[in-house]
Amino acid sequence: MTVEYNELDGLSRPTSSRKRHSGCGLAVVTLILFVVTGISALVVWKVCFPSGGFGGVFVDNGALAHHYPPPPPHTEYAAVARYIIHISDWATLATISTHANITGYPFANVFSISDGITSNSTGNPYFYLTDLELSVHDLKADPRASLTASLAQSSYCRQRRLDPQDPVCAHVILTGEIVKIKNGTAEAAAAQQALFSRHPEMQDWPQDHGWFVARLAIRHIYLLDYFGGAKVIDPQDYYAAQPF
Amino acid sequence: MTVEYNELDGLSRPTSSRKRHSGCGLAVVTLILFVVTGISALVVWKVCFPSGGFGGVFVDNGALAHHYPPPPPHTEYAAVARYIIHISDWATLATISTHANITGYPFANVFSISDGITSNSTGNPYFYLTDLELSVHDLKADPRASLTASLAQSSYCRQRRLDPQDPVCAHVILTGEIVKIKNGTAEAAAAQQALFSRHPEMQDWPQDHGWFVARLAIRHIYLLDYFGGAKVIDPQDYYAAQPF
Incomplete structure (x- = not known):
């Protein structure tokens, strides 16, 4: 050496x-x-994969990021619908407009939602609303509404290079009525926990806006998932299914 | 040593x-x-930043990823509205439903859009549609529609940890009528180029579906951007503005 x-x-x-x-x-x-x-x-x-693991779906809603197991097989329609609603931290709500120059027109608007804390899906999309909000003006005149959420909002379609309009990049359309949930009820408490757990900043929104919790009472479900046209899912099957 | x-x-x-x-x-x-x-x-x-650079906004629509300059100042309302529509590769369209059990209800659905190739914004959201599509059934009975797109679909809100319902995570709501664009016109050719450039798989969609290009003829614009409520933007100001 x-x-x-x-x-x-x-x-x-x-x-x-x-x-x-x-x-x-x-x-x-x-x-x-x-x-x-x-x-x-x-x-x-x-x-x-900030929350760890391959093989799942990653959702980053801006406020919080979550990692979920992969979606159910595409033929399990009710479960796929539940899955998309559960992992979606926001969705688009359509109402019938009451606004100047577009009264009677359909009206699309964006809302943060939660159907439960990340480990507990209820299937009920909950909202945190105020009477000051544009779509709530509409809903006070006509509670009919439609909500859509897409796997394009998660890592699912991005990782598979699926176009948002590709039927394999599944999306779900729930239609029904928006129901205001009475303060002090068990559902209001659970809904608020579901919303605040996934949208922590909601707790700090202006106190004088009169925020309340609301739910879409689901009358009809379309699932756009895979080829062969939209699937109609019975709400009973939807509630009986589990997202994972 | x-x-x-x-x-x-x-x-x-x-x-x-x-x-x-x-x-x-x-x-x-x-x-x-x-x-x-x-x-x-x-x-x-x-x-x-697969397309390079800090300070901008990254959009990954699944099929393609794009990097854009940062949004205009939030007080430049028309430009912000143009910006959100331009960078959005997909959006949610509301129509009035013609479907069984929900006839007359509002109806929310997801579509891939393009207002131009990435370097050329027209402000016109273009769609690639077929008569087989659920919302197109509705539009044939009533062409009134509303389209919403949010910065929550890009890296903008994620990087700033903004909740999708936070007013600083801006979104825009365009309302008007969906117009089918006649094949063989200059607009049809430009719209098809705008769509195919950002959604390359559209070129391979089933030939027998009778795809056509359509545009939302904008009657009314709401911008939800920053605090203080929604801003109404005159469509003339919208078309006169530039996204960047």
């Missing part, structure tokens, strides 16, 4: 300096590559 | 092996950290 170092350092320097400590250099490079690869993989993993 | 190595290797080994090659070790550790940090930053950058 000693002689070898002396030779390399002073007496018989190789033509290429890269060969100088070739054994040690290779080990260091290998070590660096190993560490870099490992940490890079970890970083990518944590960025892509 | 020689003596030092000999001493360390055999005669006067230090109590901590970490001190053995302290100068060299520190340099290697520093080098590894430098490389690891650099590569990790690059990986995170590429994962978060």
Whole structure:
């Protein structure tokens, strides 16, 4: 060892300096590559799956991020409908407009929803509403409404490179009436917990806005899932199913 | 040097092996950290911004991913509305239902849209439709419709941890009539280019479905952007504005 170092350092320097400590250099490079690869993989993993694990669906609603098991098989229509509603932190609500210049027109609007805490799906999409809200103006005149949510809102379609209008990027359409839930009831407490758990900032929204909890009472369900046209799902089957 | 190595290797080994090659070790550790940090930053950058650059908004519609400049200041209402429609690859359309058991109800449904190729916003949300589609059944009876798109569909709200119902996570509601665009016209060609450029799989959709291009003829615009309630935007101002 000693002689070898002396030779390399002073007496018989190789033509290429890269060969100088070739054994040690290779080990260091290998070590660096190993560490870099490992940490890079970890970083990518944590960025892509902040809640851990492959094989599931990742939802980032802005306020919170969640990781869910993969969706049910596409032929389990009721379960797929429940799955999409459960993992969706927001959805679009259609009402009949009462607003100037568009009275009687359909009216699409975005709302944060929750059908339960992430580990408990009820199938009931709950809303946190105020009489000041545009769609609530409509609902006071006509409670009929329709709600749609899509797997395009999660990592599901993105990872599979599915266009949002591709039938394999499933979406569900619930239609019925919006029902205001009476304060002080068990359902109001559970609904508020469901909403606040997935939308923590709701607790800090202006106190003078008169927020209340509401639910879509589901009359009709369409599932756009896979090819062959929309599937109609009986609400009873929907409630009997489990998302996972 | 020689003596030092000999001493360390055999005669006067230090109590901590970490001190053995302290100068060299520190340099290697520093080098590894430098490389690891650099590569990790690059990986995170590429994962978060596949199309490059901070300060903008990233949209991943599943089929394609795009990076856009940041939104206009929130007080430039018309420009913000144009921005949200331009960067949105999909949106939710409300119609008046003609379907069994929910006839006359509002009806919410998801569609892929494009108001132009990514570098050219027209402000006109274009659709690729077929008479087989549920909402098109409705539109044939009543062309009135409303379309909503939200910054919650992009990286904008996610990166700022904004709840989708937070007014700072802006969304726009366009209401009007859906107009079928005649094949062979310049508008049909441009609309098809706008749609296919952002939804390449549309070109491969079943030929026997009778796809056609349609546009929402905008009558009324609400922008939910920042606090203080919805802003009504004159369609003329909307068309005169530029998203960036």
